[in-house]
Amino acid sequence: MSIRDRWSADAHRYLDGTPHGDLDPEERREADLVLEAVEAWTEGLEPPTKALDDAVMARIRARAPRPADHGWRWLIRPQPIRMRPVWVPLAAAAALAFWLVAKPGPEPEQSIPVASASATADTVFVHFHLVAPDARVVALTGTFNGWAADAYQMAREDGGIWSITLPLPVGEYQYQFVINGERWIPDPRSQARVDDGFGGTNSVVVVGPRGVVQS
Amino acid sequence: MELSDGMVVQRVLDGEIELFRVLVERYRAKFGRHAVALVGDRDAAADAMQEAFIRAYDSLDRCREPDRFGSWFFRILTNQCHDTRSRLRPHADIAEVDPPSGDSPDDDADRRELGLMINAALDELTAEQREAFVLKHVDGRSYEEMADLTGVGVDALKMRVHRARDTLREKLGARL
Numbered sequence: 001m002s003i004r005d006r007w008s009a010d011a012h013r014y015l016d017g018t019p020h021g022d023l024d025p026e027e028r029r030e031a032d033l034v035l036e037a038v039e040a041w042t043e044g045l046e047p048p049t050k051a052l053d054d055a056v057m058a059r060i061r062a063r064a065p066r067p068a069d070h071g072w073r074w075l076i077r078p079q080p081i082r083m084r085p086v087w088v089p090l091a092a093a094a095a096l097a098f099w100l101v102a103k104p105g106p107e108p109e110q111s112i113p114v115a116s117a118s119a120t121a122d123t124v125f126v127h128f129h130l131v132a133p134d135a136r137v138v139a140l141t142g143t144f145n146g147w148a149a150d151a152y153q154m155a156r157e158d159g160g161i162w163s164i165t166l167p168l169p170v171g172e173y174q175y176q177f178v179i180n181g182e183r184w185i186p187d188p189r190s191q192a193r194v195d196d197g198f199g200g201t202n203s204v205v206v207v208g209p210r211g212v213v214q215s
Numbered sequence: 216m217e218l219s220d221g222m223v224v225q226r227v228l229d230g231e232i233e234l235f236r237v238l239v240e241r242y243r244a245k246f247g248r249h250a251v252a253l254v255g256d257r258d259a260a261a262d263a264m265q266e267a268f269i270r271a272y273d274s275l276d277r278c279r280e281p282d283r284f285g286s287w288f289f290r291i292l293t294n295q296c297h298d299t300r301s302r303l304r305p306h307a308d309i310a311e312v313d314p315p316s317g318d319s320p321d322d323d324a325d326r327r328e329l330g331l332m333i334n335a336a337l338d339e340l341t342a343e344q345r346e347a348f349v350l351k352h353v354d355g356r357s358y359e360e361m362a363d364l365t366g367v368g369v370d371a372l373k374m375r376v377h378r379a380r381d382t383l384r385e386k387l388g389a390r391l
Binding site: 036043 | 261334
């Protein structure tokens with residue numbers, strides 16, 4: 001060992017892998033030995049395997065629902081509805097009014113699709129809402145418009161609510177919201193979701209002749 | 216389309232708990248070796264990492280910057296690893312580790328001895344020094360990357376790494 005108690009500044013630079021001055025050959029030998037020791041130690045470090053992922057997920061599934069899933073939230077989560085067409089406009093207005101009254105304060109990205117009225121015997125107007133106070137622009141995209149990300153721009157209303165109404169023929173549709181032209185999210189409140197094939201999920205809305213029957 | 220951390224966090228908070236696996240896979244791969252280095256024992260490190268993920272899940276709604284979930288989780292993980300290491304029985308004293316002979320035909324054995332010496336010497340460091348040393352020499356990060364991950368300034372991190380090296384030099388002593 002050299003007579004030094006500590007590494008020289010040049011040795012620290014050498015150990016950092018940055019340009020260094022004229023390092024004493026003996027100190028350089030010692031530094032190389034330390035680097036070799038660290039490398040040997042690192043080679044022997046085997047990270048946890050994929051079994052860890054399964055163990056974590058098993059514990060999470062066994063836990064009680066997240067606290068956020070309790071309380072008033074269940075009241076505002078969209079539920080399947082069936083109703084006669086004549087009641088649909090009133091129900092839509094009531095749902096939005098309830099939403100605005102019951103909601104304790106702005107919260108990012110919340111939505112609820114609501115059928116409003118039948119345009120024809122097999123077409124229903126469906127309102128989509130998303131609460132996104134911080135968004136600059138929000139669009140609705142889905143199987144009804146070929147997943148065009150900017151075709152259906154939503155209108156901003158008071159309270160940071162973005163909305164759009166579409167006449168949709170009876171059927172089942174998948175959709176997402178596009179925030180600021182780049183962030184795709186499913187409807188945070190939809191219960192019906194399917195794999196989007198890209199590692200994410202799409203929300204699903206089922207439109208029946210008498211309104212939205214599932215969302 | 217790879218989901219951003221922020222998007223995954225939001226969906227998990229909205230009830231898609233299975234998506235938490237995305238974060239587990241992502242950061243087990245990214246920080247797994249770091250955890251083993253900090254704890255010094257693979258099985259104990261796996262336990263620490265599992266606890267860290269559970270703690271992160273339980274407090275996910277307090278992750279203020281979901282897009283920086285990795286940095287937030289890193290703090291939880293390192294704290295858990297420090298606690299775990301402190302509860303483990305001490306690693307082999309460096310004096311008990313046979314030094315490499317230098318002229319042994321069994322180079323692998325020599326390298327293993329070198330590794331054991333480092334692991335034992337790490338017990339002599341403070342938690343902060345050990346973390347900084349591992350970030351630098353195991354993870355191979357730049358000081359700027361370390362600062363971004365830990366929230367500690369570059370100068371302070373350099374100081375920790377330097378002190379860690381000086382302590383290792385002192386403890387390795389005649390073995391050098």
